[in-house]
Amino acid sequence: MNQNSIWILVEVRSGIPLSAKAFTEKGLAETEERKVRVQLNLENDETGIFKIELSKEKIYAQLTSH
Numbered sequence: 001m002n003q004n005s006i007w008i009l010v011e012v013r014s015g016i017p018l019s020a021k022a023f024t025e026k027g028l029a030e031t032e033e034r035k036v037r038v039q040l041n042l043e044n045d046e047t048g049i050f051k052i053e054l055s056k057e058k059i060y061a062q063l064t065s066h
Contacts, residue, residue: 013044
């Protein structure tokens with residue numbers, strides 16, 4: 001697994017994105033997705049998990065900017 005990856009879980013209800021949560025591991029995102037999907041109306045609502053690759057330079061910039 002690429003240690004420079006994060007996984008974003010997006011929750012959409014009735015076509016409106018309600019939340020986006022970031023995880024360091026895909027398995028954690030999938031576990032949270034299962035919890036969220038129990039409460040969804042699957043005819044109108046959806047979730048999605050997206051992988052984002054971050055360069056070491058961007059990670060370093062974020063860590064040092066605070």
